[in-house]
Amino acid sequence: MKILIVGGYGSFGGRIVELLENEPRLTLIVAGRSLARAHAYCKSRDRAVARIVPALFDRDGDLPALLAWLRPDILIDASGPFQAYGEGRYRLIEACIDQRVNYLDLADGSDFVAGVFAFDGAARAAGLFVLSGVSSFPVLTAAAVRRLSADMARVDSIRGGIAPSPFAGVGENVIRAISGYAGQPVKLVRNGRSALGHPFTEQTRYTIAPPGRLPLSNTLFSLVDVPDLRALSELWPEAKTIWMGAGPVPEVLHRALIGLAWLVRARTVRARFGA
Structure with a gap:
């Protein structure tokens, strides 16, 4: 299973990596806007059993193309702040549904989490999980x-x-x-x-x-x-x-x-x- 962790070298994303890195069947993609920071973080997990790879991921970029290239089974958004996403705040969820990728996030903003329910029908039709506020x-x-x-x-x-x-x-x-x-x-x-x-x-x-x-x-x-x-x-x-x-x-x-x-x-x- 391939898990893409957006914000994977941050405080919360890094903790997720630490909790999953002893599972040999996993590939953990540590992603964010800084490829250098992703590389440095992956290098620090030298005792990991799971395969850990860095990746460049900009949530303002061409998300369907990025997901098609990385081909994760699950995407975890551990970046934020979710309160500041503003217009187009659900582009990542829309891209995950389009590319058949299960999605979950660690959102702590009440407005953001409440709005995710609008994607329930599309997620069910695609046979996917779209989970928000998983914290x-x-x-x-x-x-x-x-x-x-x-x-x-x-x-x-x-x-x-x-x-x-x-x-x-x-x-x-x-x-x-x-x-x-x-x-x-x-x-x-x-x-x-x-x-x-x-x-x-x-x-x-x-x-x-x-x-x-x-x-x-x-x-x-x-x-x-x-x-x-x-x-x-x-x-x-x-x-x-x-x-x-x-x-x-x-x-x-x-x-x-x-x-x-x-x-x-x-x-x-x-x-x-x-x-």
């Missing part, structure tokens, strides 16, 4: 809610969050995404109605306490723009409130981001993707 948000969130609510008659409220380790590499595109949506309006469900929230201007505190373990430090969580805000409302339509947050550390930098988000919300400063 912590919303996949693990939905799995946790499904397990925790298994014995419940109904679900009134869903509140969740992610607290990444300060040693985890979040990647440049995650920073670009956050800088683009912080303080901007996002759709969510609140008190049984469709409403607008503003990421990083709404907070809650929570102490994560795994059973049988010492509790973690009390963590400050801020609202974030993730697919869960819409996807979970379709899975649990009776839920009156759905809120998802992130608790980045150190808290002093988190609070600085909160302050900047309020400036964006007040239109004192302008948010930009890539800022």
Whole structure:
């Protein structure tokens, strides 16, 4: 099986390579806009059992021709930021369906993920999978809610969050995404109605306490723009409130981001993707 990983030398794409490289039946194509970086990354995986090859892949280029040349079975889009794709944001999905390539992405933008459903009919007709948001948000969130609510008659409220380790590499595109949506309006469900929230201007505190373990430090969580805000409302339509947050550390930098988000919300400063 050939798996093409767009953004394969980045933080998330590189992690996918690391998790798959011990399977000898795989060919992993590490692709991106920089062939030099792809070569350097592939060279660093000198203990891999899978075949790892670099490739140049520009999502703004001739996508059908690129896919016809590389001929992958599966394409994983691990690039982003998905919030910034703008016009023609689904060109890669369209090309994958046209070239009979299964597609999945790690999209964290609620608008982008919601729009992928429009390709469900075409994907089914082609016998393909087109999966969006295949990441912590919303996949693990939905799995946790499904397990925790298994014995419940109904679900009134869903509140969740992610607290990444300060040693985890979040990647440049995650920073670009956050800088683009912080303080901007996002759709969510609140008190049984469709409403607008503003990421990083709404907070809650929570102490994560795994059973049988010492509790973690009390963590400050801020609202974030993730697919869960819409996807979970379709899975649990009776839920009156759905809120998802992130608790980045150190808290002093988190609070600085909160302050900047309020400036964006007040239109004192302008948010930009890539800022």
